[in-house]
Amino acid sequence: METPFTSKQDRIAMLKNCVFLQGMQDKVLDELASRAEMLWVAGGKTIVSRGETGSKMYFIISGHARVHHGEVTLANIGSGDVFGEMAVLDSEKRAASVMTESDSVLLSIERDAFYEALSADPGAFKSVIHAILQREREIINEVKTRSTKLMAYEKEMEIGRRIQADFLPKSVPEIENWDIASRFEAAREVAGDFYDVFKLNSHQHLAIVIGDVCDKGVGAALFMTLFRSLIRASSLYGNMGSALVDAGSGDAPITASEVLLNSMLTTNRYVATTHADSSMFASIFFGLLDTESGELLYVNAGHESPIIFRQNGETESLNITGGVIGLFPAASYAVDSVTLKEGDLILTYTDGVNEAKNTQGEQFTEQRIMQVAEPEAHSTETFLRIILDGVKAFRGAADQSDDITMLALRCLSLGAVD
Amino acid sequence: MATLNIMVGHAQGKVPVTILRAEGDIDAATHKVLQDKASEVIKAGSKHILLDLGGVNYMGSAGFRAIHAISNMLSDEKSSGLTKSAYLKLLKPTDAVARVIKTLGFDVYLDIYQDRDEAVNSF
Numbered sequence: 001m002e003t004p005f006t007s008k009q010d011r012i013a014m015l016k017n018c019v020f021l022q023g024m025q026d027k028v029l030d031e032l033a034s035r036a037e038m039l040w041v042a043g044g045k046t047i048v049s050r051g052e053t054g055s056k057m058y059f060i061i062s063g064h065a066r067v068h069h070g071e072v073t074l075a076n077i078g079s080g081d082v083f084g085e086m087a088v089l090d091s092e093k094r095a096a097s098v099m100t101e102s103d104s105v106l107l108s109i110e111r112d113a114f115y116e117a118l119s120a121d122p123g124a125f126k127s128v129i130h131a132i133l134q135r136e137r138e139i140i141n142e143v144k145t146r147s148t149k150l151m152a153y154e155k156e157m158e159i160g161r162r163i164q165a166d167f168l169p170k171s172v173p174e175i176e177n178w179d180i181a182s183r184f185e186a187a188r189e190v191a192g193d194f195y196d197v198f199k200l201n202s203h204q205h206l207a208i209v210i211g212d213v214c215d216k217g218v219g220a221a222l223f224m225t226l227f228r229s230l231i232r233a234s235s236l237y238g239n240m241g242s243a244l245v246d247a248g249s250g251d252a253p254i255t256a257s258e259v260l261l262n263s264m265l266t267t268n269r270y271v272a273t274t275h276a277d278s279s280m281f282a283s284i285f286f287g288l289l290d291t292e293s294g295e296l297l298y299v300n301a302g303h304e305s306p307i308i309f310r311q312n313g314e315t316e317s318l319n320i321t322g323g324v325i326g327l328f329p330a331a332s333y334a335v336d337s338v339t340l341k342e343g344d345l346i347l348t349y350t351d352g353v354n355e356a357k358n359t360q361g362e363q364f365t366e367q368r369i370m371q372v373a374e375p376e377a378h379s380t381e382t383f384l385r386i387i388l389d390g391v392k393a394f395r396g397a398a399d400q401s402d403d404i405t406m407l408a409l410r411c412l413s414l415g416a417v418d
Numbered sequence: 419m420a421t422l423n424i425m426v427g428h429a430q431g432k433v434p435v436t437i438l439r440a441e442g443d444i445d446a447a448t449h450k451v452l453q454d455k456a457s458e459v460i461k462a463g464s465k466h467i468l469l470d471l472g473g474v475n476y477m478g479s480a481g482f483r484a485i486h487a488i489s490n491m492l493s494d495e496k497s498s499g500l501t502k503s504a505y506l507k508l509l510k511p512t513d514a515v516a517r518v519i520k521t522l523g524f525d526v527y528l529d530i531y532q533d534r535d536e537a538v539n540s541f
Binding site: 216279304322331 | 446479480482483484486487490520521522523524526527
């Protein structure tokens, strides 16, 4: 830093050009000018840092500077503007950082010198108050502009949320001898949970899908629609060679197990190759339930283990049979199976349930799900409501930070339906 | 707010290995610190990275995305998932992190070691 100007007249003229000082008498400005230090600063230099204590305020004679808080720009200022005055006037810590954007000439004035100038010239108070009020008005206008933009943005997000909701089933299919219910509670921030229940085109299999795309925000929401669509399309219309045929139909006599694997491998390979650079993935549980025999074939790709509540009071957690979907093109998955008998209930859920946090930062956990669950509840709808109430009671005043998704099925009786 | 510090160390096994020791939480707010540091050492010539997770108590999905991205940066061909990465390995994840690694199935794609020397010599 160097001092390029020495003439006091020059400095007075420059000070007069600054807001804050325009109403000050010449002799007071003269005194202030003699105590001011002139600085030549290269662009890109931080002059004041947020959180520091500081006794100097700065007037920009020439050049440009950026007032910021981290990456957020609060204001762009230039010749005639002042910064650092808040910490000087109220002795609090600096509220923002200021960095020069170009080579700049600044005048710095110490707190004592500024207060002495104010006491020597009561008229100067008026000018300072006027300048502060002017700045307050500008801030109010800025807040108003930003609020309007924020409202428009939130409206867009709301539209996005509604489009996303369209990718979830409007209702679960009604299947004879099975009681099925779902719950989806969206977090305020858009997230990437999804679930799906649909009948396979072939025989008695019912597809049950629940998944959670990593991360939050619009990216997760976009990928959620991709994962959900790929799974549904690949399991409904298995592309066997050149002919696009219904999976499991006579033209393509593949087993339910093959439908499952084909769907997961296709979805994984598509996302892992087409979107390799985004590193986006989803944990997905995909099951095919034979509604006549109660046999559930499933692939659990890195997802929270579904819990089976047996009618006799015992519980079982299903295995994980592979890694998450979408990262490694040649990943492999295994199919496992479990059989549901009359009165048994299966609960699938996303980490918005077991990782719901209370105000102390503790998680709800799988153990608490089992503690609050009442599998003897008269319907799966009630069963899910009781768990959701348990999560809400545990969370207390803490925010819901993630989507909560649950899907439950209970076997009412087995056997072929006429 | 969560913080994450990455310390860079070097060890010589059959090949030179860069050890990135992470301390703190690896989540949405901090994962870039890890990714940027890895990118920096890779640009400077590192070909084999051992990620020491001994000081990490929490790793969210953003952390796993960062690990996948680092694995891709190290390999000219994208990680296929057929074989474990020969260029990125993990060291001493804490119990909490090890549980999530297993749940998400990352142990299928990445070697995990408890002993530093054994890890270094495995490259």
